[in-house]
Amino acid sequence: MDGVLSPTTAGLVMLAGGIIPGFVVYWLRTEPQGIVVRWFRFAMLCGMVWSVSFGLIALVDAPALRLAITNVFIIAVPSASIATFAFAYEFTFREPIPRAYLLLFVPVGLLFVLSWFNPAELIYTVANPYQTGEIMVPAEPGSLRLPLNVIGSPLLVVMAAGLAIGELIRATTTIRRLQAGTVLLLITAAMVPGLIKLFELVPPYFDPTPFGWSIAGLLVAATIKRFNLFRLSPNSLRRVVDALTDPVVVVNAEGIVSDANEAATDVFTLTLGMTVSELQEANPALNSVVDGTESQLEVAADGTTLVFDYDEQPVPQGYGTTGRILYFSDITEQAATAEALQQKTDRLDAFASRVSHDLQGPITVATSYVKLARRADDPGDALDEIDTALTRAETLIEDILAMARSGQEPTREPVALDTAAHKAWAMVATGDASLVVAADGTLSADPQQLSRLLENLFRNCVEHGGEGVTVRVAATADGFAVADDGVGIPASEQATIFDEGVAHDADGTGYGLAIVRDIVAAHEWSITVTDSESGGARFDINGVAFEEPPSTTDDRGQPAE
Structure with missing residues (x-):
């Protein structure tokens, strides 16, 4: 190759080789100088100095000028290696390289200073480097250049390649793998020509390393400008x-x-x-x-x-x-808690509103009849009306309290449906009505709330079903049903039967079935009203979880007390 590539030709080629990295440095001048990009530009600058100085060394004949240029060249090589490692480090760890790393430039600076004086032949292994006629000023074993340029620089480049390979293996996204592959390509493009130079496969006055570095650097710069390659690189957090x-x-x-x-x-x-x-x-x-x-x-x-x-x-x-x-x-859990607290607050507000609104009527009636009783000679009728008003007020208070508690989170435990039904029936004034329980399953429910639910349904059946009505509790495929053989509920009223404050007779408070609705909702069940087989009312409670599946039992009637 020595005959094909003369020192002059090699020098001109090396000078031309400095154009590409110089262009890259200029091209990226407007890029945000964040992590990765700054060290990439600095590495390109070192590559430019490397190529240009090496070319001038091959072209210049004056020994003193050649040495001066060589003094610049010998710091460009380790500086490029340091910049390459910093570039790979910042890309891999997504943060600026520690300031302590900059201490690697101390021996480079020391090398540059000592190269002008060459004390004890520490830099150049020749007595008078300013007078040598060799193109490359000798630096044999014993020179400080060898550990920096032949050992330290390749080691840093190999470590940089290792960082890029590790990131390529760990990458979980396509863009990250593309980034890591690009960094590895850039480093490899400098390593392969460097090995060619290290094993002396080219003349001593020619170095192909900057060429591979420059071509790969141009491709990387194009991806930075065109695809924002390293601006997509994550930050230190x-x-x-x-x-x-x-x-x-x-x-x-x-x-x-x-x-x-x-x-x-x-x-x-x-x-x-x-x-x-x-x-x-x-x-x-x-x-x-x-x-x-x-x-x-x-x-x-x-x-x-x-x-x-x-x-x-x-x-x-x-x-x-x-x-x-x-x-x-x-804050999903906190929001759910806040919503639950808000619901409780709304329930308390509603409770206060109901108390103030619904009790106003009985209190007004009682107050009016108190005034009449004081003026009447015989207050008997007035006292009866006062008693009626106070009884209604008491009923309203009981229903309002039940309404406020019906939507609370139920405390679930196993409850025998037949036992609960008979206990609830005993709490209702049933007259001549009778109860038949045709299911004996055990369900998971709040005992008190379930009892209130059954009581209100029984009371509704007895009060609206007519004389001698029979109420039946039976298991269904998805829960249980309460039905009667009374007059039933008109179709026009079924849509609003569970609405709060809706009473379909003069004596009703409008809370009974609304309480049933809230208890059902609190247990995550559902309720519907239809006509029973005998034409009466039928309430189906669905979505009930039975711990012991119900089985049909013999009808057991309990006469009203």
Whole structure:
């Protein structure tokens, strides 16, 4: 190859080889100088100095000028290696390299200073390097150049390649694998020509290393400019974010989603590299919080609704650039608790309203008749009316309290349906009515609430079913039913029969069946009203979990007391 590539030709080629890395340095001047990009530009600058200085060494004839250029060349090589490792480190660990790493430039600076004086032939192994006629000033064993250029520099490049390979193996996203592959390509493009030079497969006045470095560097620069390659590289909080169970999305200074933890990708539709606007378009629930109009959002995920508290904080991404962290704190449980507390508060408010409203009538009646009794010679009739008003007030208080308690979380325990039915029947004024229980299963329910439910249904059947009505409790395929053989409920009233405050006779309070409705809902059951087989009323309670399945039993009637 020595005959094909003369020193002059090699020098001109090396000079030309400095154009590409110089262009890359200039081309990326407008790029945000965050992590990775700054060290990449510095490595390209070192490659340019490396190529140009080596070319000038081959072209210059004056020994003193050649040595001066060589003094610059011998620091360009280790500086390029240091920059390559820093570039790979910042890419891999997503954070600026520690300041202590800059101490590696101390021996490089010392090498540059000593090269001008060459004390004790520490740099150049020749007595008078300013007078040598060799193209490459000798640096045999014993020179400080050997451990820096032949040992330290290749070692740093190999370590940089190891970081890129490790990241390529660990990468879980396509964009991250593309980044790692690009970094590895760049490092490999410098390593292979470097090995050719190390094993002296080319003339001593020619070094192909900058060429592989420059071509790969140009490709990397193109991906940076065209595809924002390293602006998608995550920031220093990435490793911490990975451990969080709350969704975290990282946005860089250009408003591009640069990173997201697994919790975020599970909840939101997102890809690295999309803009914040595209993120909002893919996840409309984010619009209100990202725009600042709301601080909480609800997201449907896996059939459930998750509630998040949103926070946004600026985060330095290195070298003067600032991105944002979008943090979504999962407050689903707290929101559910707050909702439950609000429901209790609303129930208390409703209770107070009912007391003040519904008791006003009986109190007014009682007050009026008290005045009449005081003026009448015989207050007997007035006292009867007062007694009636107070009895109604007492009934209202009992129903209102039951209404307030009917929606409370039930304390479930095994309850025998037939036993509960007979106990509830005993608590109701039934007259000539009778009860038949045709099921003996054991269900999971709150005993007191179940008793209240049955009492209210029995009372409704007795009061509206007519004389001598028979009430029947029977098991069904999905729960149990309470039916009577009375006059039934008109179809026009069935739609509103469970509404609060709706009474279909003058003596009703309008709470009985509303209480039944709330107890059913608290147990997560359902209730419907239809006509029974005999034309009476039938209430079906469905969704009941029986611990012991009911079986049909002989009818057992209990006469009214």
